[in-house]
Amino acid sequence: MIKNITNVTGIKCWGAHTGIKSLRRDLAIIYSEVPASAAAVFTQNEVVAAPVTLSKKHIKDGLIQAIVINSGNANAATGKQGMDGAEAMAKTMATELGIAEEMVLVASTGVIGVRFPTEEIVKGIKKNVTKLSSKSQAGSFAANAILTTDTFAKEGFIEFDVDGYQVNMGGIAKGSGMIHPNMATMLAFIVTDAAISSELLQKTVKQTVDKTFNMITVDGDTSTNDMVAVLANGKAGNPKLESENDKDFEAFRTNLEEMMIHLAKQIVSDGEGASKFVEYEIVNAPNEVYARTMIRTISNSSLVKAALYGRDPNWGRIICAAGNAGLAFDYEKIDLYMGSDENIIPVLEKGVPAEFNRNFMKKLLRESHIKIKLDLHNGQASACGWGTDLTTDYVLFNSVYTT
Amino acid sequence: MIKNITNVTGIKCWGAHTGIKSLRRDLAIIYSEVPASAAAVFTQNEVVAAPVTLSKKHIKDGLIQAIVINSGNANAATGKQGMDGAEAMAKTMATELGIAEEMVLVASTGVIGVRFPTEEIVKGIKKNVTKLSSKSQAGSFAANAILTTDTFAKEGFIEFDVDGYQVNMGGIAKGSGMIHPNMATMLAFIVTDAAISSELLQKTVKQTVDKTFNMITVDGDTSTNDMVAVLANGKAGNPKLESENDKDFEAFRTNLEEMMIHLAKQIVSDGEGASKFVEYEIVNAPNEVYARTMIRTISNSSLVKAALYGRDPNWGRIICAAGNAGLAFDYEKIDLYMGSDENIIPVLEKGVPAEFNRNFMKKLLRESHIKIKLDLHNGQASACGWGTDLTTDYVLFNSVYTT
Numbered sequence: 113m114i115k116n117i118t119n120v121t122g123i124k125c126w127g128a129h130t131g132i133k134s135l136r137r138d139l140a141i142i143y144s145e146v147p148a149s150a151a152a153v154f155t156q157n158e159v160v161a162a163p164v165t166l167s168k169k170h171i172k173d174g175l176i177q178a179i180v181i182n183s184g185n186a187n188a189a190t191g192k193q194g195m196d197g198a199e200a201m202a203k204t205m206a207t208e209l210g211i212a213e214e215m216v217l218v219a220s221t222g223v224i225g226v227r228f229p230t231e232e233i234v235k236g237i238k239k240n241v242t243k244l245s246s247k248s249q250a251g252s253f254a255a256n257a258i259l260t261t262d263t264f265a266k267e268g269f270i271e272f273d274v275d276g277y278q279v280n281m282g283g284i285a286k287g288s289g290m291i292h293p294n295m296a297t298m299l300a301f302i303v304t305d306a307a308i309s310s311e312l313l314q315k316t317v318k319q320t321v322d323k324t325f326n327m328i329t330v331d332g333d334t335s336t337n338d339m340v341a342v343l344a345n346g347k348a349g350n351p352k353l354e355s356e357n358d359k360d361f362e363a364f365r366t367n368l369e370e371m372m373i374h375l376a377k378q379i380v381s382d383g384e385g386a387s388k389f390v391e392y393e394i395v396n397a398p399n400e401v402y403a404r405t406m407i408r409t410i411s412n413s414s415l416v417k418a419a420l421y422g423r424d425p426n427w428g429r430i431i432c433a434a435g436n437a438g439l440a441f442d443y444e445k446i447d448l449y450m451g452s453d454e455n456i457i458p459v460l461e462k463g464v465p466a467e468f469n470r471n472f473m474k475k476l477l478r479e480s481h482i483k484i485k486l487d488l489h490n491g492q493a494s495a496c497g498w499g500t501d502l503t504t505d506y507v508l509f510n511s512v513y514t515t
Numbered sequence: 516m517i518k519n520i521t522n523v524t525g526i527k528c529w530g531a532h533t534g535i536k537s538l539r540r541d542l543a544i545i546y547s548e549v550p551a552s553a554a555a556v557f558t559q560n561e562v563v564a565a566p567v568t569l570s571k572k573h574i575k576d577g578l579i580q581a582i583v584i585n586s587g588n589a590n591a592a593t594g595k596q597g598m599d600g601a602e603a604m605a606k607t608m609a610t611e612l613g614i615a616e617e618m619v620l621v622a623s624t625g626v627i628g629v630r631f632p633t634e635e636i637v638k639g640i641k642k643n644v645t646k647l648s649s650k651s652q653a654g655s656f657a658a659n660a661i662l663t664t665d666t667f668a669k670e671g672f673i674e675f676d677v678d679g680y681q682v683n684m685g686g687i688a689k690g691s692g693m694i695h696p697n698m699a700t701m702l703a704f705i706v707t708d709a710a711i712s713s714e715l716l717q718k719t720v721k722q723t724v725d726k727t728f729n730m731i732t733v734d735g736d737t738s739t740n741d742m743v744a745v746l747a748n749g750k751a752g753n754p755k756l757e758s759e760n761d762k763d764f765e766a767f768r769t770n771l772e773e774m775m776i777h778l779a780k781q782i783v784s785d786g787e788g789a790s791k792f793v794e795y796e797i798v799n800a801p802n803e804v805y806a807r808t809m810i811r812t813i814s815n816s817s818l819v820k821a822a823l824y825g826r827d828p829n830w831g832r833i834i835c836a837a838g839n840a841g842l843a844f845d846y847e848k849i850d851l852y853m854g855s856d857e858n859i860i861p862v863l864e865k866g867v868p869a870e871f872n873r874n875f876m877k878k879l880l881r882e883s884h885i886k887i888k889l890d891l892h893n894g895q896a897s898a899c900g901w902g903t904d905l906t907t908d909y910v911l912f913n914s915v916y917t918t
Contacts, residue, residue: 156839156841157835157838157839158837158838158839158840158841158842158843158844158846159834159835159837159838159846189831189834189846189866189867189868191847191866191867223831224831225830225831225868331816331817331818333816333817333818333832333835333836333839334835334838334839335835336835336838413734413736414734414736414817414905414909414913415734415736415913418909418910418912418913418914419913419914420914421910421914422913422914424914427628428591428592428626428627428628429736431562431592432560432562432627432736432737432738432739433736434561434562435560435561435562435737435739436559436560436561436736436737437561438559438561439561440561441561443561443562443592444594463592463594464592464594465592465628502817502910502914503910504907504910504911506817506821506910507821507824507905507906507907507909507910508907509821510817510818510821510822510825510905511821511822511823511824511825511827511905
């Protein structure tokens with residue numbers, strides 16, 4: 113049996129159909145037997161959905177015990193009616209579970225600007241809380257219930273050791289499917305039984321999201337509903353991690369990073385209309401923020417993305433996009449490599465076009481997993497990022513009149 | 516006869532074929548009988564073509580008497596050989612015209628990373644300087660010689676009055692055609708017989724470019740070769756404009772702005788693979804920079820652009836893109852209008868979806884000229900911008916394996 117979030121000690125969940133969507137599951141609930149240290153990163157978009165506003169408030173004290181997520185309606189641009197709906201979701205969960213309202217995190221994804229179906233969701237929560245389960249199938253139901261136009265559920269599970277104690281970590285996510293009339297929402301929920309303080313968890317989650325979820329792109333746009341939340345309930349029994357210098361904090365950090373990269377890559381792989389998964393790496397940069405900014409500029413360039421769709425080793429567009437990042441660099445020091453996941457070859461050496469076998473390169477770029485590596489020879493920092501190509505299918509998907 | 520840059524007093528030009536391109540004209544030369552006050556704005560890309568580096572040096576003193584432009588080779592990523600080539604272009608022009616090298620502006624557009632054909636161009640300059648002419652046809656030859664994958668020549672001419680003197684102003688431009696292996700280059704050259712100091716001209720050109728050429732987008736990427744230059748030779752005889760408070764400086768400024776908007780709109784109209792010309796307007800914003808930043812974020816959003824291709828009045832994507840601009844705004848104050856050039860109707864009123872006739876809206880969005888207007892109700896500033904939709908043709912054009 114494949115392990116998932118239900119294999120995290122003290123975690124129960126469920127996924128059900130309440131009627132917001134016509135057929136598929138649209139309500140996920142996750143519950144921790146004990147209050148968990150909790151940390152989250154929310155959308156940077158200026159327009160924020162009601163559940164984001166509410167969840168920010170509830171997570172302030174660093175403790176959460178339950179998460180309720182609906183799909184099919186984003187509860188964004190819904191005014192007071194929407195805020196009342198988000199509050200009703202938290203309140204119903206709290207009442208049914210016998211916990212405080214402030215212990216509940218609320219998330220939504222789906223169409224925006226459509227009246228929020230509070231009654232149906234409240235009824236659905238009441239009906240399904242009793243079904244909370246630690247059976248593997250329950251985890252799968254939850255992972256499926258948060259999807260919108262995603263073509264597959266995104267899940268992950270890792271076990272690792274902290275100070276001699278076995279720690280379990282599971283996660284679910286949904287990706288960048290476009291939904292009428294609207295936008296890509298990224299949601300990710302990670303639960304672990306590690307014991308860690310809220311403060312250290314918040315700091316670690318923020319840093320790790322910057323290196324993982326914030327380094328993926330399908331559209332370049334963020335949504336009103338984006339949310340990445342991590343709950344750590346301490347059930348593994350390890351001495352509580354309180355500082356970055358604690359024994360095996362690094363094990364926790366690297367495993368959290370691995371989980372986030374795993375979920376982030378699945379989101380990119382499921383990017384609507386994309387035909388290629390593109391991995392970017394920048395090495396020998398002045399610092400990490402510099403490297404990440406440059407990767408984001410390149411991976412968001414429509415010209416670079418269209419060239420990749422056409423299997424064109426178009427180094428000119430890549431260098432030009434790098435030049436648009438607003439960062440100083442010495443063009444005559446740059447080496448650029450392109451190729452497949454397994455084989456990358458130089459296309460530019462110290463700023464001069466390299467001689468390479470064009471037929472072999474064409475073959476490499478025909479793969480569905482492409483790699484692009486830029487060596488700036490200007491420092492020791494590096495960063496990775498993940499994106500897609502830009503296809504005619506992407507345009508068709510996102511142009512269809514659906515409203 | 517349609518007037519063009521040759522109708523500016525003291526201006527001669529020519530456009531010819533030297534052999535960089537197989538058939539079309541690839542060399543343009545513009546000459547002013549007397550040294551002209553000159554101002555230019557160059558690409559912000561970190562990677563800069565050789566002619567840009569050279570021209571920045573030559574224009575420093577604010578005086579230019581000739582411009583030489585080649586198309587077909589961008590002279591970018593060409594190292595010392597390229598810099599020698601750019602210098603040879605300036606030197607040949609100077610020798611043939613009997614002026615100082617520093618009085619020559621050099622520009623290139625075309626493929627990058629390909630050896631610069633200095634000899635052919637030098638030979639071409641020598642052969643064609645004698646043909647400099649003030650006949651209308653010469654202006655048309657010049658306008659055509661700077662094109663790459665543009666489908667039409669971009670020209671403009673205006674006459675206006677400064678302090679009782681008739682002033683003429685003409686301009687040529689090339690747009691955002693993608694060229695193998697590479698990138699969109701925007702070039703624009705405006706000549707006028709107005710008398711204006713170099714300092715005032717530089718200040719005015721910078722401000723006006725920010726409101727015009729910098730407000731258009733096809734790809735969102737800038738190139739290594741972008742250049743907008745303005746020459747004012749004083750032949751109109753008006754008392755020299757030295758200060759923004761001078762009589763009729765405002766007439767000069769508004770006409771320069773009108774010329775730049777005219778050329779900029781032509782560039783957008785010729786955006787490769789675009790099916791729609793989209794005009795954005797933001798009103799009642801806190802300040803102009805704010806309004807321009809928000810327009811640029813919206814007009815560059817792939818999601819917004821794809822929705823327009825699909826004639827989808829997708830206000831969610833527009834608001835979401837606005838929310839990505841990194842600017843604070845009050846969503847509940849916003850009015851959003853969409854429609855055609857002639858008829859825009861509200862789709863969002865004070866943040867609430869407006870009731871509108873969907874069939875009528877569909878009809879409006881079927882037009883090739885679309886308008887989107889955002890009223891922030893948060894200040895008095897406004898701005899305009901121009902962009903395209905994102906089409907399957909765009910992706911095909913830019914994905915074709917051409918290297």
